[in-house]
Amino acid sequence: MSNTNPARGMRDFLPDQIRKRNYVIGVIKEVYEKYGFEPLETPSIENLSTLTNKYGEEGDQLMYKILKRGEKLKKQLRREDEVKEDDLADLALRYDLTVPLARVIANNRNELPRFFKRYQIQPVWRADRPARGRYREFYQCDVDAIGSKSIVVEVELISAVSEILNRLQFSDFEIRVNHRESLRKMVSEAGIGEEQTSDALVSLDKLDKIGAEGVYKELSARGIDQTAASAFLDSVNQESIPKELAELTRMIPQIKIDLSLARGLSYYTGAIFEMVLTKGDFAGSIAGGGRYDGLIGMFGKEEIPAVGLSLGLERILMIMEERDMFPDDLTTNAADVLVTIWNEETASDSLKLAGELRQNGLRVTIYPQPDKLGKQFKYADQIDVPFVCVLGESEIAENTVTLKNMKTGDQETLSVKEAIERLSDHFVTTDSK
Numbered sequence: 001m002s003n004t005n006p007a008r009g010m011r012d013f014l015p016d017q018i019r020k021r022n023y024v025i026g027v028i029k030e031v032y033e034k035y036g037f038e039p040l041e042t043p044s045i046e047n048l049s050t051l052t053n054k055y056g057e058e059g060d061q062l063m064y065k066i067l068k069r070g071e072k073l074k075k076q077l078r079r080e081d082e083v084k085e086d087d088l089a090d091l092a093l094r095y096d097l098t099v100p101l102a103r104v105i106a107n108n109r110n111e112l113p114r115f116f117k118r119y120q121i122q123p124v125w126r127a128d129r130p131a132r133g134r135y136r137e138f139y140q141c142d143v144d145a146i147g148s149k150s151i152v153v154e155v156e157l158i159s160a161v162s163e164i165l166n167r168l169q170f171s172d173f174e175i176r177v178n179h180r181e182s183l184r185k186m187v188s189e190a191g192i193g194e195e196q197t198s199d200a201l202v203s204l205d206k207l208d209k210i211g212a213e214g215v216y217k218e219l220s221a222r223g224i225d226q227t228a229a230s231a232f233l234d235s236v237n238q239e240s241i242p243k244e245l246a247e248l249t250r251m252i253p254q255i256k257i258d259l260s261l262a263r264g265l266s267y268y269t270g271a272i273f274e275m276v277l278t279k280g281d282f283a284g285s286i287a288g289g290g291r292y293d294g295l296i297g298m299f300g301k302e303e304i305p306a307v308g309l310s311l312g313l314e315r316i317l318m319i320m321e322e323r324d325m326f327p328d329d330l331t332t333n334a335a336d337v338l339v340t341i342w343n344e345e346t347a348s349d350s351l352k353l354a355g356e357l358r359q360n361g362l363r364v365t366i367y368p369q370p371d372k373l374g375k376q377f378k379y380a381d382q383i384d385v386p387f388v389c390v391l392g393e394s395e396i397a398e399n400t401v402t403l404k405n406m407k408t409g410d411q412e413t414l415s416v417k418e419a420i421e422r423l424s425d426h427f428v429t430t431d432s433k
Helices: 015-034 057-061 070-077 098-107 151-167 180-189 194-204 207-221 226-235 243-251 313-322 344-359 373-382 393-398 416-432
Strands: 045-047 065-067 089-093 116-125 137-146 173-179 271-277 285-291 306-312 337-339 364-366 387-390 400-405 411-415
Touching: 015 116, 015 137, 015 151, 015 313, 045 098, 057 194, 098 116, 098 137, 098 306, 137 151, 137 313, 151 173, 151 243, 151 271, 151 285, 151 306, 173 180, 173 243, 180 194, 180 226, 180 243, 194 207, 207 226, 243 271, 285 313, 306 313, 337 344, 337 373, 344 364, 344 393, 344 416, 373 387, 387 416, 393 400, 400 416, 411 416
Parallel strands: 337 364, 337 387
Antiparallel strands: 045 089, 065 089, 116 137, 137 306, 173 271, 271 285, 285 306, 387 400, 400 411
């Protein structure tokens, strides 16, 4: 018997889970569009050359690469000299949404406005080790502003993401910021060579996960002098506000300067941000991003400033589930009404009734085949449909319908018009509460 589980780090989503995901995504879209951001989508697969050397060594190692196909692959395998891993692959699943965005901007610069504001909600893939709240396939909910170096765009992004978290009822998040220039100064002043800057920042980015001792060990393992490693970690605790962030703190007084914040991706060039939960079992980042003014220029001749923030959908959903944060009135069933089928000859009458109900704005499912009425009621209860329209021989002959309330068990025989009015009134009243 074959294994029916999804691949490790991947998941199936059942209807109730998808409804919750759609609710959160709906809030995110609504707020992003409220701030003037436009939707964008990019392919799941990118050329390998598009993605490599954009994330740093660790990011490159976590990419899902796709083997060359057909004769291209056979030709590489027939080579007599040593074949490297990248010789066998030419495509990859996208690792994030930012590098594909940079490619799109470079490729469509003349078609896009001078200042381009986009949001993108799509899955990405990383060959990471699965853990609680961490998957190999997961959605990112990105918002980016292209074309301006003004601090105004950072403020807009932070404001939009903060509004989303407030709308979702998160009350315990902090906005932590740092600046890549400050980090570079810390690295230099600690005596760490420029060639090891990336290694130092990747290690520092794990401080909240492995602690200072773990970071120190990793820095040492990367060949960084112990004295320099200690000095680098000590500099994280200084309390002065970097001049690069002074204006941002003036505009958003509630932000918190965090000199340990590094953001491991190598394309960041300026201010970097994280939204971090501070209470409960999950005290960690649920959103992050920063300025990446040099990335788009890697795909073309023009250097174009850019800054972005990304919400971690999977972590948000996990925490909302654990904290019971979803609205009580969130739709959790497939339909408002189930229409029964009495026998094969009356199936067309049931389909006609279902059509009339749908035309009046009701969500309707029809029992797919003739069956005992008890079984049809049991099915309606199983899928949590609140009303059943019974259409038997007598109802068809008298042009009526028997309406049963599955919550109370009450039922009454009405004209089709009366049944539609009764159902419409019920759901309008329920929705307005």
